[in-house]
Every structure is written in structure tokens, then in C-alpha cells.
Amino acid sequence: MTTGSSKPIKTMADLANLAGVSVSTVSRALSGHVSIPEITQRKIQKLARKHHYRINTRAQNLRLQRSNTIAVVFPQAQGSRRLTSDPFYLQIMGGISDELRTHGYDLLLSLSQEDDWRYTIQSYVLDKRADGLLVLERDTNEQVITALEQAAIPFVVWGPVLPEQSYISVGGDSYGGAKMAVEHLLNSGRRHIGFIGGDQTMIETHLRYRAYCDALKEADRALDATKITFTDYTPERAKAAVTAMLKAAPKLDALFCCSDVMALAAFDPLRQAGRDVPEDVAVIGYDDIPLAAHCHPSLSTVRQEVYEGGRVMVQTLLQLLQGEGATSQMLPVQLMRRDSCP
């Protein structure tokens, strides 16, 4: 076996030289075009393998007017640090990454601050660096979605599906999940149920809050503003919120939090106030992050199939890109009963 490695084969031209044919023939041979006899195809393919030749994807994409890349953006509100504190995002990224790879797409990541939105959109899609966008959190005022729609950029948003929405989203059943959780608290005999959510303008928080209200109403319980807090999806803010809530509403006997990270952070002020979980205060979170089942007490929570959700987002976006009609999808959620509210 004489692997005469005279010079590295970097381009099709190199390979064409070596094979004694033209670049066109190499291109067609590698892509299996009919006009090249199988014998020649195999010969050239073999040569390419031998010299570890790989098509330059970027040149190919330029020629083919595509990018074979999907950009993922996290439009994190300014000041929010949920992004770097919540494993939720890692799980969804795992699903997105795996699914993109099976389709041969690259993943361009942008952990952008709110300010950078317009720039990000233009820079990624108008530059043709990405074929489409995956948006992992709604902008609070939906400016971004409007911008994306105007720019005619294919995109899929993570979030609950609303009846009248003009864009496509994939997300868990926020309303249903929260309803199950609050009803479970009510069924456990709890009467003073607190709510801790993210920013009020977030659609997810909004839906979960509505579910909370509806569940209380159906149980003939009145709303009590002292037991309702809209804050930020971070442990710090959640902790502060619970501390304040305990002061304002000492009879609190249950807590529904819009994320597991917030729920876990609630344990500390509760214990410091002498309340046992779940005996004195039952707690239910949201997401079912890996730690939820393995903390103490283990956390009851609404499980979202987030990894699967990431994969579905990709599938949906690719359908959009291929011009097939795609539809929003509401993924089922599941109440995980654990020790914090058995």
C-alpha cells in the first residue's frame, strides 16, 4: 500500500488533477450524478476517501444558496440571569443539537441580550448564515416575533400554543400543567396557596397564572394578592419573594412555582421560617430538571418533555424550510408526585 502523500488534497481541483478528470466530473461523481458511469464514480470516490478529501461545505453552501445551519437564540431579558442558572435550557439544547445533527445541520448559538435582537436576526438570517431560527424564550413584548415575521424568516418559538397566534410554536401545556398542579395542592387539603411566576408579560407565566386563578375559583377560593408574586426566574429572586410572602401571608400552606429552580430556592426561606416541607407548606415546581427527583425533599413538579421538545422544534422548523406546512404543537405535561407534595 503506497500512500504517496505528495501534497494534501484540499479542493476538488486537486482531486480532479489527481484523477485526470475535470472538476465538474469530480463534483458529479461525488454526488452520484447519472451522467457519470458507476465505474468512474467509484474510482473517484475511492480516491477521495484515500486522500481524506471532504467537500468544503461553505463553498458548497454559497453556491447552493443555503447555509445548512440553524441559529438558536435566547432572547434573555436584560438583567435576567435565568439563562445561566437554569438547567432547563441545557436539556432543550440537547434535543435541538441531537436532532439537527441527524439532519446534517449545524447549530449556531447566540446567547444574546435583548438589545442585540435586531442585530442577531439581521446578522444571522439576512446574511444567509442561517436558514432559520429557533427562539427559546419569547421577548416580553413580542417585538422580536413581529420583526421576524416582517423579515419573512422561518422560525419556531418555544412556548405554549395560543389559539390566535400567527407564528409557530412548540411548547408544553402551560395552562394544563399549572391547573393539575394547583388542583393537586387543593386536593391535598391546602387552602392558602402561593404563586410565584416570572415576568407577568411572559406568556408562560401568564397562562400558568390564569390556571392558578381558575383552579382557585373552581374551588371557591378567593385570590389574595399577598400570595402572588411575579419576579425573575432565578433562585435569588425566588428566595426573596418567598421570604416576603411568608411575612405578608403567614397562613401560607402551599406554593406553586413556575420553575424547579425557583421551587428549590423556596425551600430555604421556608425552613428558616420554621416551616417543614411538605407538612406545613407543600411545594410544586415546574420543568422536572434532573435535580428535582434527587433533592431533599424530592420535588413534586410538572414534567415537561424538554429534550423531546427540542427535537420537535427542529423537526417543525425543517418542515417549514421545505415549504411543507407545519403546525404548532402542544406537548403533554405530567404531574410528578414526589415528597414535597405527595
Place this chain on the structure above:
Amino acid sequence: MTTGSSKPIKTMADLANLAGVSVSTVSRALSGHVSIPEITQRKIQKLARKHHYRINTRAQNLRLQRSNTIAVVFPQAQGSRRLTSDPFYLQIMGGISDELRTHGYDLLLSLSQEDDWRYTIQSYVLDKRADGLLVLERDTNEQVITALEQAAIPFVVWGPVLPEQSYISVGGDSYGGAKMAVEHLLNSGRRHIGFIGGDQTMIETHLRYRAYCDALKEADRALDATKITFTDYTPERAKAAVTAMLKAAPKLDALFCCSDVMALAAFDPLRQAGRDVPEDVAVIGYDDIPLAAHCHPSLSTVRQEVYEGGRVMVQTLLQLLQGEGATSQMLPVQLMRRDSCP
């Protein structure tokens, strides 16, 4: 103001037409070349802005033989799910992303399984889709690093700096951090200190284990195999490890864990066994994830400046790419004394 939007300006040729000059002139005007008088430069730049023209980065990069992109790979060992369970990774990604943006680089992400390593390397760098690589966890057997070195691909690894290493890495002082932690446990009067780490072949775990051994030795304590477990960086495995350890070593009065997620997962089996934290068993973790300060009891831990670490990795890689000499960096760590071991 007559914004006659006849047709969208997508390419330099469009813009050149509009301005009545050649493509070359537009190119030079936009890049501020001296041979174009300032008057013309400003005129063309203004026109470009007016029509929201943006240079096609991919074409530009092809021409300039660069990619302006850095790829981040997570060589997760098969079966390990740390990737999608540990906020550690999110923090480091935040630093990487922010720093890359300030330098105008794109971020290509690959959450690859071990199998895909060779493919990933070839596909990203040999295809010239990325100028360099950031590696977020060492392969257990360092095969990958060898492959990268052979392929002459610029890369920077996250991890502790070893005296004789041939490549460049950025990481916290694993040995020093662990030493501080175990010494703090000893100073608190603990005598039966357990160790829970990741895979034994992981350099970080190895260094922390050596620090643990050295600290015990210096305190004239013998090693006890029943109090040492090498497992996986996930809450499930950590929990199982602690349960087993409590059976085998009932006198356990302290626990040092190689990640906060493992430490938090240790709380549950400890409590179930009737041990209070920190009264009966003190616990120290590693990383200082956001939740650590806000759980109950709040977690003592070794803080790594992970966000900053991500930024340093990028800076180091960019230095490498510019041909400047770059050096490995050991970032300082800090013992955060909280309630789990005050």
C-alpha cells in the same frame, strides 16, 4: 423622504448598480480603502445603510479564507448525562458567547457524543467551518487531544493546568480548591470524610482526589476505600453513591463532592438516613452554581469563576489564532463557606 423601495438590495452588485459604480468600488468604499475619496465612501456607505445592505459574511469569509467562527464541543462520555443536568455548562457557555460576540466571531455548537469526535473535528475544522475549537471536557483517554494536535487545529481545553501538558488549557485550580475544602472539613473537626468524584480517569477528579488524599495524610488520617466513590456527575449516581457509602461507613461525618449537583443530591440520602446537615454530616460541593447559595441548607462549595473562565478560553484561543504565543491559565478558586459546612 422618498424611500423608493423598488427592489431589495441583497448583493454588492445591486448596491453598485444603484450607486452607478463598480462592485470593486463598493467593496473598497465599505472597507474604507484609501484609493476611494472620502466623499464617495460616505455616499456609498450612506446608500448601504439606507437600503439595509449587509455584506454577505459567508461569501466574504470564503474569499478571505477564514471562517470567523469558533466551534465549541462537549465530548460527553457515553451514558453520562452531566451535560444536560449541570448548570455549570451554561455558565461557561455564557462567558464564551459574550466574549466571542465582542470579537465578532460566531459560535458553532456541538453537543457531541464521544463517538462523534473524529467526525466533529474533521467536519468543523478541516472543512474550514471553524477557525478553532473550544473543548469543554477532556476525553477520558485524551484520544481527542491527540487527534487535534495531529491535525494542527488550534484549540483550548477547559481543565486544570498540568505541568507537562503539551496543549493549552484554562481551568480552575482543582487541586488547590479541593485541598482547601477538605482542610476546611478537617478544621471543623470532621474525621470521617467521604469523597465523591467523577470518573477516575478524569483529570479534574484525579487532581481533587489527590488533594483529598494529601489533606488526609497531612492530618495523619488513613484513607478508607469505603468512603471513596468514583461515579458519574449526575444526581442519580451521586445519590446512589451516598446511600451505599452510608451503609459501608456509618461513622461518616463529612462529604466532599466534585460538583454542586452531586452535593445537592447527597442531601436526600443523608436526611433519609436521619443525618442532619451540617450537624451530623458536613457537605462541601464544587462549582458554586447559582442554586448553591439558595438551597437549604445553603451549600458550602469551591467557587470557580466559570463565566470568566469561558471568556478567558476565548481570549486565549484568539491569541493562538493570531499566531501570538498563548499560555495555559489556572484561574483562582475560592472557598464559599455556607451553612452546609460553616
Place this chain on the structure above:
DNA sequence: GGCTTTAACGCAATCGATTGCGTTAACTTA
């Protein structure tokens, strides 16, 4: 053998930029 058919492959334009070099016209100088 001459003509048509067709298999196999090459030429050259193209994707959207950059850049060395050549060209044009205005300006300077003798």
C-alpha cells in the same frame, strides 16, 4: 462508409464577496 444517436465529460457561468493591476481622465509642469 457516411450519418445519426448517445454516453461521457469538459467549458464556463455562477454564488457574493476581495484585490492586484491596468486604464482613464484630469491635472501639473516645462
Place this chain on the structure above:
DNA sequence: TAAGTTAACGCAATCGATTGCGTTAAAGCC
């Protein structure tokens, strides 16, 4: 006014691929 200088800009090659169309030569047919 003719020759030389220089400012301003265009031509065309180039990065590494793809592809419509044209060309060549062998094969088929009468």
C-alpha cells in the same frame, strides 16, 4: 501643447464548489 503624474475607478481572477449546455468520440444503423 505635449509629456509626465496622479487620483479615481473598473476589469478580471480568485475563494471552492455546482450545473446548463456544448463537445467529443464511440457505437449503432442502413
